[in-house]
Amino acid sequence: MSDVHFGLGTFGDVTHGPNGVPLPYADVIRNVVAEAVRAEEVGVDAIILGEHHRDDFVISTPETILAGIATKTSRILLSSGVTVLSSDDPIRVFQRFATLDALSEGRAEVIVGRGSFTESFPLFGYKLEDYQVLFEEKLNLFSELLKETPVTWSGTTRPPLSDQEVYPKSHSGNIRTWVGVGGSPESVVRAAGYGLPLMLAIIGGAPERFAPYVDLYHRALDQLGKPRQPIGVHSPGHIAKTDEQAIEELWPHYEASFGRIGRERGWAPMTHEHYLNEVHHGALFVGSPETVARKIARAVSALGIARFDLKYATGPMAHETLLDSIELYGTQVIPMVRDMLASGVAASEAAAR
Numbered sequence: 001m002s003d004v005h006f007g008l009g010t011f012g013d014v015t016h017g018p019n020g021v022p023l024p025y026a027d028v029i030r031n032v033v034a035e036a037v038r039a040e041e042v043g044v045d046a047i048i049l050g051e052h053h054r055d056d057f058v059i060s061t062p063e064t065i066l067a068g069i070a071t072k073t074s075r076i077l078l079s080s081g082v083t084v085l086s087s088d089d090p091i092r093v094f095q096r097f098a099t100l101d102a103l104s105e106g107r108a109e110v111i112v113g114r115g116s117f118t119e120s121f122p123l124f125g126y127k128l129e130d131y132q133v134l135f136e137e138k139l140n141l142f143s144e145l146l147k148e149t150p151v152t153w154s155g156t157t158r159p160p161l162s163d164q165e166v167y168p169k170s171h172s173g174n175i176r177t178w179v180g181v182g183g184s185p186e187s188v189v190r191a192a193g194y195g196l197p198l199m200l201a202i203i204g205g206a207p208e209r210f211a212p213y214v215d216l217y218h219r220a221l222d223q224l225g226k227p228r229q230p231i232g233v234h235s236p237g238h239i240a241k242t243d244e245q246a247i248e249e250l251w252p253h254y255e256a257s258f259g260r261i262g263r264e265r266g267w268a269p270m271t272h273e274h275y276l277n278e279v280h281h282g283a284l285f286v287g288s289p290e291t292v293a294r295k296i297a298r299a300v301s302a303l304g305i306a307r308f309d310l311k312y313a314t315g316p317m318a319h320e321t322l323l324d325s326i327e328l329y330g331t332q333v334i335p336m337v338r339d340m341l342a343s344g345v346a347a348s349e350a351a352a353r
Contacts, residue, residue, distance in 0.1 A: 004341065006305065006307070006329075007047065007308070008035075008326060008329065009081050009310065010048075010050070010313040011049075012049065012052075012057050012059035013058075015317060015319050015322070017318070025058045032049070034323075035312075036076065040073045040074075040076040041074055042330025045107065045307075047229065048309050049081065051078070051080060052119070053117075066078040066080070070104035078108055078109065080112075081111040081199070082113030083110055083112050084113065084115040085112040085114070086115070086121070087123070088120075093112075093142065094109070095167070098169060098175065102217040105171055106172035108171075116201075137158075140154070140155070142247065143194045143196070144158070148174075177196055178196060178198065180234070182201045183210070183213065188253075192217050194222075198229065198231045199232040199234055200231065200232065200305075204283050206282055207303060208302045214304060214305075217231065232306065232307030233305050235308075235309075235311070236283070238285075239328040239333060242287075243287040246288065251275055253315030255272075256315045256317075258270050289329075289333045290336060294340065297337045
């Protein structure tokens with residue numbers, strides 16, 4: 001598993017300054033660029049920016065910020081995570097990422113998905129009752145656009161296309177595209193149907209419980225006669241010098257973010273007990289570099305994944321604290337995970353669980 005890649009993701013959570021007051025959106029956007037630059041400096045393989053249309057997240061157009069990052073970096077992959085394809089125009093998505101691919105000399109990547117929020121539907125004039133058909137048809141069209149040849153396509157969500165060329169073409173000739181999935185078997189099979197890599201968003205529960213989805217994806221690819229594709233995992237976390245520091249630093253911000261989302265969706269109140277359970281037994285990768293490295297290595301071994309993306313920003317945590325976490329991830333966590341995978345320690349621990 002020496003070819004495993006490691007990314008860092010953010011939705012551009014609105015962070016607080018030293019006085020506890022939320023920073024202006026413009027400042028947070030510039031800080032996201034600085035965080036991506038730091039990620040490249042410390043050896044991270046990919047930066048992943050997620051699209052949202054809410055007042056607690058600043059990233060509504062990931063590819064725009066990624067283009068800014070492209071001008072300040074030279075190696076790191078530039079990815080959305082996710083691009084909400086259901087409420088966007090697949091042709092415009094392709095054009096924007098083809099442009100990003102040119103600016104970055106082939107580093108652009110798209111993770112398409114339906115997203116876990118629905119604000120973009122009324123904002124862009126779509127009906128929630130069309131949630132399923134919008135994604136089905138737009139993913140179908142986008143998969144044709146990725147071939148970068150004339151497109152003939154018809155559906156119910158837009159006028160048909162006949163032998164249509166779309167410009168610009170990408171620098172690489174093949175924009176990396178994953179399908180982001182939250183745990184629906186139907187979504188896993190859909191990704192396999194298009195022969196696209198699978199990115200599992202694991203935000204609750206032990207990562208190992210997603211093994212059946214990994215198996216389903218591989219079986220679906222085989223049955224459809226598609227070549228094997230990589231699988232990735234995207235999970236939240238935070239790293240500090242000690243377990244105690246990391247747990248203490250993240251808690252108020254985790255509570256603020258997930259507490260708000262929970263109230264909006266009618267969930268039970270967020271408790272510290274639930275938080276600690278996710279830290280010790282679930283999908284929160286929180287702790288010292290060694291603790292987080294061991295947990296990542298176990299997940300990589302248990303699921304056989306080729307990419308692990310840590311969502312490093314949750315809630316209003318300060319920019320400076322995020323930079324410290326990024327530093328530890330790149331300089332300590334990633335090297336330790338690679339060593340654990342190479343030595344077989346992680347596989348032994350995963351098998352013992």
